[in-house]
Amino acid sequence: FGKSYCIITDSKVKNLFGKSLLKQFKNKKIKVDLISFSAGEKYKTIKTVERISEQMLERNFDRKTCVIALGGGVVGDLAGFVAATYLRGVNFIQVPTTLLAMVDSSVGGKTGVNLSKGKNSFGAFYQPKKVYVCPEFLKKLPKPEIKNGLSEVVKHAIIKDKEFFNYLEQNYKKLLSVDSKIMSQVIKRNCEIKSRVVEKDEKESNYRQIVNYGHTIGHALEVLGNYKKFKHGEAISIGMIVEARISQKIGYLNEKEVDRIKKLLHNIGLPVKVPKDSKFSIKKIMNATQKDKKAVAGNVYYALPKSIGKTLSRNGKYVVKAPNSAILRSLEESRWFVFQLLQEKLMMH
Numbered sequence: 001f002g003k004s005y006c007i008i009t010d011s012k013v014k015n016l017f018g019k020s021l022l023k024q025f026k027n028k029k030i031k032v033d034l035i036s037f038s039a040g041e042k043y044k045t046i047k048t049v050e051r052i053s054e055q056m057l058e059r060n061f062d063r064k065t066c067v068i069a070l071g072g073g074v075v076g077d078l079a080g081f082v083a084a085t086y087l088r089g090v091n092f093i094q095v096p097t098t099l100l101a102m103v104d105s106s107v108g109g110k111t112g113v114n115l116s117k118g119k120n121s122f123g124a125f126y127q128p129k130k131v132y133v134c135p136e137f138l139k140k141l142p143k144p145e146i147k148n149g150l151s152e153v154v155k156h157a158i159i160k161d162k163e164f165f166n167y168l169e170q171n172y173k174k175l176l177s178v179d180s181k182i183m184s185q186v187i188k189r190n191c192e193i194k195s196r197v198v199e200k201d202e203k204e205s206n207y208r209q210i211v212n213y214g215h216t217i218g219h220a221l222e223v224l225g226n227y228k229k230f231k232h233g234e235a236i237s238i239g240m241i242v243e244a245r246i247s248q249k250i251g252y253l254n255e256k257e258v259d260r261i262k263k264l265l266h267n268i269g270l271p272v273k274v275p276k277d278s279k280f281s282i283k284k285i286m287n288a289t290q291k292d293k294k295a296v297a298g299n300v301y302y303a304l305p306k307s308i309g310k311t312l313s314r315n316g317k318y319v320v321k322a323p324n325s326a327i328l329r330s331l332e333e334s335r336w337f338v339f340q341l342l343q344e345k346l347m348m349h
């Protein structure tokens with residue numbers, strides 16, 4: 001895909017896999033170099049893009065260079081955006097190394113970085129030439145990062161595949177133990193779901209918005225937590241619960257389905273309630289959702305499930321403007337979920 005290769009990765013993945021990939025390219029006498037940045041969501045910024053692009057110029061990378069994004073979703077989004085803009089665009093390849101990146105972010109061509117007030121607010125649609133998925137990378141991935149990736153897996157099941165949701169309810173323990181055979185099947189199923197959605201609406205003019213289920217509230221939580229308090233999948237887990245409640249309040253999901261979603265996320269070990277501290281007051285969350293990319297003329301839109309396995313569409317549109325009262329109540333109720341679970345357990349005994 002190029003006459004030379006620029007591996008872009010983060011500080012952790014560089015040591016785990018980057019250096020050995022670099023060596024393999026060099027052994028084959030291919031022109032290659034590696035550029036890294038500090039690991040973490042808070043470095044997914046324009047500043048990092050600028051620094052990497054300057055380094056690429058210094059190292060004489062030209063238009064025939066192919067960028068290799070080696071890492072998790074942060075690397076994929078950022079390196080993809082560098083590829084989209086460097087010398088007005090060079091080829092790039094995704095090599096995802098986290099579960100989240102394998103099941104979601106490496107597929108679909110959304111690239112970009114965060115602004116201080118807006119998650120993923122600066123970027124471009126830019127497709128990779130190839131995505132190489134190797135589940136072996138997951139052997140080094142810490143458990144919390146496996147859980148983080150499972151959040152998007154659950155999302156795909158809720159929006160598109162009821163049977164897959166049932167399967168996850170029964171097999172989540174095997175997924176947590178990173179059973180490689182099952183993991184490969186799950187990654188494949190997720191890539192199928194995501195790519196089918198993207199094929200229908202690459203630039204997210206309507207249908208693709210369904211993959212944003214959980215993300216209106218989730219992104220607001222990430223911004224309010226300064227991209228440090230929550231991992232992406234954790235914020236989306238809470239977002240999916242709040243948004244499931246919104247769907248219920250406007251007459252779609254039933255109580256039992258909302259409970260099943262909560263229980264699965266809870267069993268996986270993902271956070272399931274809106275934090276209580278003042279940084280995450282309901283007013284602040286509501287204000288932060290105004291910056292969501294789906295917001296139009298001050299109105300906030302939600303991509304919601306209609307039932308488990310199906311997404312809601314009204315008048316041909318896959319996002320809805322929910323009434324403020326439904327959003328407020330859903331946020332409020334999502335604060336006392338743990339108490340509610342305990343109550344349910346007590347009632348069962």
Ligand code: NAD
Nearest residue numbers: 012013039072073074075097098100105110137140141232
């Ligand atoms: P991440 O890239 O920060 O990776 C998490 C951590 O795992 C990092 O510290 C990383 O260094 C480390 N790591 C990566 N691979 C490893 C491995 N194999 N072994 C051990 N450690 C490893 O985070 P993420 O959760 O992969 O991605 C989250 C990002 O993805 C967010 O910025 C989110 O907005 C984005 N995202 C994008 C899309 C999209 O369509 N473009 C979709 C979903 C999420």
